[in-house]
Amino acid sequence: MDAAVKGSIGVFDSGVGGLTVLRALRGALPAEDFIYLGDTARLPYGTKSRDTVVRYASQCAGVLAARGIKALVIACNTASAVGVDLLAQRLAPLPVIGVLEPGAEAAVRASRSGRIAVIATEGTVQGGAYQRAIAARRPDAVVSARACPLFVALAEEGWTDGPIVEAVAHRYLDGLFAAGPDRPDTLVLGCTHFPVLKGVIARVLGPDVTIVDSALTTAEVTARVLARHGLARGEGIGTVTLLATDGPARFARVGSVFSGEPVFPDDVEVIDL
Amino acid sequence: MDAAVKGSIGVFDSGVGGLTVLRALRGALPAEDFIYLGDTARLPYGTKSRDTVVRYASQCAGVLAARGIKALVIACNTASAVGVDLLAQRLAPLPVIGVLEPGAEAAVRASRSGRIAVIATEGTVQGGAYQRAIAARRPDAVVSARACPLFVALAEEGWTDGPIVEAVAHRYLDGLFAAGPDRPDTLVLGCTHFPVLKGVIARVLGPDVTIVDSALTTAEVTARVLARHGLARGEGIGTVTLLATDGPARFARVGSVFSGEPVFPDDVEVIDL
Numbered sequence: 001m002d003a004a005v006k007g008s009i010g011v012f013d014s015g016v017g018g019l020t021v022l023r024a025l026r027g028a029l030p031a032e033d034f035i036y037l038g039d040t041a042r043l044p045y046g047t048k049s050r051d052t053v054v055r056y057a058s059q060c061a062g063v064l065a066a067r068g069i070k071a072l073v074i075a076c077n078t079a080s081a082v083g084v085d086l087l088a089q090r091l092a093p094l095p096v097i098g099v100l101e102p103g104a105e106a107a108v109r110a111s112r113s114g115r116i117a118v119i120a121t122e123g124t125v126q127g128g129a130y131q132r133a134i135a136a137r138r139p140d141a142v143v144s145a146r147a148c149p150l151f152v153a154l155a156e157e158g159w160t161d162g163p164i165v166e167a168v169a170h171r172y173l174d175g176l177f178a179a180g181p182d183r184p185d186t187l188v189l190g191c192t193h194f195p196v197l198k199g200v201i202a203r204v205l206g207p208d209v210t211i212v213d214s215a216l217t218t219a220e221v222t223a224r225v226l227a228r229h230g231l232a233r234g235e236g237i238g239t240v241t242l243l244a245t246d247g248p249a250r251f252a253r254v255g256s257v258f259s260g261e262p263v264f265p266d267d268v269e270v271i272d273l
Numbered sequence: 274m275d276a277a278v279k280g281s282i283g284v285f286d287s288g289v290g291g292l293t294v295l296r297a298l299r300g301a302l303p304a305e306d307f308i309y310l311g312d313t314a315r316l317p318y319g320t321k322s323r324d325t326v327v328r329y330a331s332q333c334a335g336v337l338a339a340r341g342i343k344a345l346v347i348a349c350n351t352a353s354a355v356g357v358d359l360l361a362q363r364l365a366p367l368p369v370i371g372v373l374e375p376g377a378e379a380a381v382r383a384s385r386s387g388r389i390a391v392i393a394t395e396g397t398v399q400g401g402a403y404q405r406a407i408a409a410r411r412p413d414a415v416v417s418a419r420a421c422p423l424f425v426a427l428a429e430e431g432w433t434d435g436p437i438v439e440a441v442a443h444r445y446l447d448g449l450f451a452a453g454p455d456r457p458d459t460l461v462l463g464c465t466h467f468p469v470l471k472g473v474i475a476r477v478l479g480p481d482v483t484i485v486d487s488a489l490t491t492a493e494v495t496a497r498v499l500a501r502h503g504l505a506r507g508e509g510i511g512t513v514t515l516l517a518t519d520g521p522a523r524f525a526r527v528g529s530v531f532s533g534e535p536v537f538p539d540d541v542e543v544i545d546l
Contacts, residue, residue: 150426157422250395
């Protein structure tokens with residue numbers, strides 16, 4: 001294999017939610033090897049200070065860099081908001097891709113009216129990073145954002161369909177998408193947990209709202225970046241290595257929901273940070 | 274005022290859930306002053322190692338002790354499970370009361386059949402402290418336990434009644450309370466968040482199941498311990514001081530659900546641990 005295309009793609013998240021990004025990456029780049037690190041011992045990042053998140057993200061990136069990655073994907077909204085530029089500088093010339101900018105970019109492309117809704121965790125909504133990233137691309141955009149913590153809990157419990165999820169989706173989304181001229185035409189799933197609820201969310205919103213799945217958009221951007229840098233592998237079936245800082249049993253159980261395929265505790269290597 | 278009865282009752286929790294315990298304590302001991310500390314910067318405790326929880330609990334107790342408390346209530350199941358004996362030794366002769374033992378004691382007293390169900394967080398269920406505390410008092414008890422993380426999220430969102438909570442309660446409890454000779458006759462609310470859902474849970478279970486609210490039982494035990502030590506105040510209206518290690522806005526918003534009365538951000542003093 002050409003030296004340039006050797007090496008894995010490193011992916012990290014504060015926990016298991018980023019496995020939706022890994023899943024999308026594997027779909028887009030089936031020939032690549034991936035190393036995923038979930039910093040499960042220290043989650044959630046969303047409630048921690050900026051300095052702490054930067055420190056944790058740097059440690060995660062360091063672990064992956066030491067394993068010889070050729071690109072880094074930050075599959076965590078909180079860490080993406082504060083860490084992409086810094087980690088890109090530190091790891092240069094390694095490409096570093098966050099989940100936030102691809103989602104904002106896709107939302108601006110998808111929206112006709114410029115009215116865009118973002119659902120995320122409380123930390124992401126209050127931090128305002130999606131709002132800023134969308135405004136930077138389209139200053140006249142009207143962005144409404146809502147924290148949907150129950151969606152996180154439902155996804156982690158593996159309750160991804162059925163009447164409970166649907167009722168919760170109505171409660172969160174009906175107000176945000178009230179009929180009228182201000183109704184958004186685009187919804188950004190601004191939390192890595194939410195893609196597993198996409199089916200229900202789409203059903204509740206109906207066909208006139210475009211859903212931007214930031215896991216998918218991040219995977220598309222990563223594929224383009226790899227191709228541009230001459231780092232993409234053309235053929236073969238890649239491997240996946242899973243690392244966590246705590247609790248392989250829980251990682252496997254909850255991770256299976258987000259991976260879309262079974263994860264077993266023995267698949268997870270526990271490391272210390 | 275008699276010197277023995279001066280001083281506040283210190284209460285700490287990893288976050289705001291322990292405010293249900295504070296509420297019960299104020300109901301049982303209206304003349305007392307309380308200082309509540311929520312270690313919101315470092316929650317959740319439930320997923321952390323025993324050593325870390327002991328260290329955090331000791332720091333919380335230290336802050337409260339420095340403010341001249343006359344008794345300490347550990348309003349956190351995780352910290353109660355690992356820290357009551359240790360903190361009681363360190364703070365002696367100050368009485369130290371956890372939430373776990375009073376709940377186990379009340380369950381054993383309430384159950385006729387010896388079949389007792391416990392609902393709690395995943396950490397509490399897996400740690401097995403309720404199971405052990407019940408077995409120590411009634412070795413033939415059959416204890417079934419289930420983690421109910423959605424209840425935590427619902428309570429924190431303030432969704433404490435209505436069809437969503439009821440549907441979630443059915444999903445968690447119907448299996449645990451399936452009809453037959455093994456059906457428990459007692460349910461322990463083994464998480465400080467759950468008392469705000471007690472109405473729905475009681476409706477779902479029906480009148481033949483006794484619900485043990487560990488916030489109430491802890492308050493009763495605290496009142497008895499104070500009386501026994503000659504530390505109880507007979508008259509007056511006590512005060513409440515609220516401390517948190519992070520986020521007064523969120524503390525106030527979510528705390529209002531658990532306190533059963535409005536909490537304002539200005540009421541919350543942020544301290545560093």
